[in-house]
Amino acid sequence: MISKLFIDSDVVIGFFTGREPFANPASEIFELNEQGKLELYISAVSINNIYYIVRKYLDHKRALHAVEELIEMIQVVATTKSKIIQALKNGFKDFEDSIQYSTALTIDGIEAIITRKVKDYERSDIAVFTPGNYLKSKGIES
Secondary structure: OOEEEEEOHHHHHHHHHOOOOOHHHHHHHHHHHHOOOEEEEEEHHHHHHHHHHHHHHOOHHHHHHHHHHHHHHOEEEOOOHHHHHHHHHOOOOOHHHHHHHHHHHOOOOEEEEEOOOHHHHOOOOOEEEOHHHHHHHOOOOO
16 A cells, blocks of 8 residues: 655755755655655645745746646645634644645545654644654665
8 A cells, every 4th residue: 555645845845945954855755756655745735835935946937847846746635615724723833734734634544744843743643754754664764
């Protein structure tokens, strides 16, 4: 069975910008996805944030290309009114993370949320890992 992972936008940004020390573990996660060993998901609400930040590192054209690559590589999950209402009730300190969590809850068979900021998901009922820690938990060193 292929592991399903919800990817927080900070992991995607690290992947596209090559920011160290975050780029290598994020790249490994995306490589496993390309090999069909993982199935990655992201919230639709993250796409504009990813573009906005990646554009600061790259330029407009390359940031748009990165978004195009991203949506070809992974599954984009809709952010609906019901998910936002749920996010208001989750008790997370960060509302954006709460929306991410509410979105991840809707993915059938989700194994984990992958983020650089594990502490932001302390109220999560889904396992939460940094990319590096997830890889280590599977016996893969990045």
